[in-house]
Amino acid sequence: MSNDIDKDETMSNDLNDQHTGDQHASGDIESLEFSVEYDDAGSFGEAPAQPAAGTAQDDADKAAKPAVDTDANATATSANASHVDQTMRLAKGKDASKTNAATERAYATTNHRLDRQVRDRVLLKSYPTFSLNHVTTTARKTGRHVLDDLSMAFYTGTLYAVKVLSDEDDPEQRTTLMAVMGAFMAPTSGEVMSKSSNFTELELGELRGHRLGLVPQRYAVRGDLDAEGSLLYAMNGSGRGFLKPKPVIAREMLQSVGYTEATSGKKVSELSPLDQRRVAIARALCCDAETVILDEPTKGLSESDAAELLELLRRIARSRDPKRVVIIVTSDDAVASAAQKVYDLTD
Secondary structure, eight states: OHHHHHHHHHHHHHHHHHHTSOTTHHHHHHHHHHHHHHHHGGGSSSOOHHHHHHHHHHHHHHHHHHHHHHHHHHHHHHHHHHHHHHHHHHHHHHHHHHHHHHHHHHHHHHHHHHHHHHHHHHHHHHSOSEEEEEEEEEOTTTOOEEEEEEEEEEOTTOEEEEEOOOTTTOTTHHHHHHHHHTTSSOOSEEEEEETTEEGGGSOHHHIIIIIEEEEOSSOSSOTTSBHHHHHHHHHHHHOOOOSSOHHHHHHHHHHHTTOOSOSSSSBGGGSOHHHHHHHHHHHHHTTOOSEEEEESTTTTOOHHHHHHHHHHHHHHHHOBTTBOEEEEEESOHHHHHTSSEEEEOOO
């Protein structure tokens, strides 16, 4: 503060000296007055005329400025209101777009799910439980096509019949077909399929021990064993595990096919022809075979026994736990007519 006061006093003394001095003082005075007024306008008396005029002009500008600012504010307010309105419209449009997009996504998801379900059903339908695809077998000696470009598809829940020529009319057709379907003979060309797997891709133990249940005309069961022993013999040879004790499974399976004789202590060779067939069918089922193939199952049976056996096969095919496909290879028209679907190879 003392330095500022000394400075002001010095400047004031200089001004007094210059008012009595030479002609060049006026320019210096104006310069000094300008400088002093810049530092502290209230420290000196009257303000010079030129700065006062400038101050009046500034006051006029300040007086006019509020009006200009008011117009500018009004314009800005209007612009802001317009911008807010536009923003709200855009927000509403975005909300509507989001709603439409969400709806479209929901429809797309539903359609995709339905399409996938349809594709899955078609895919499952395209792979039957058992099938022959363009199978041809050629006899080595004669070069004859015993099976010529044969295609058949078999699905669970259905009793099928494959109508073949009698052994007198064609001694090779039936035996060749059974050999190919039972994985005892590979076709010359074509594929034999268990679901989506080619027979050539599967182990024989898995095919015959689990996937296929075969009931040939002869030697379907061992005559020197009893009914329960025949099933145990098959289960032991399958190489697979079972959830229940094997004797329990054997007795339950025999009961399910209508076998009422003693399950043990009586040889199969001592049973009636119908009961022998029942034991053979139970043996084919005991390892949970998906496909059951029977070669002339009613041959040698009375008419009533044949009807009873065919009804048993229909019931097995209709069973849903587990699901199976049952295929009868026969040259008998009456037996073929009992099936739900027939493939005729006699044409």
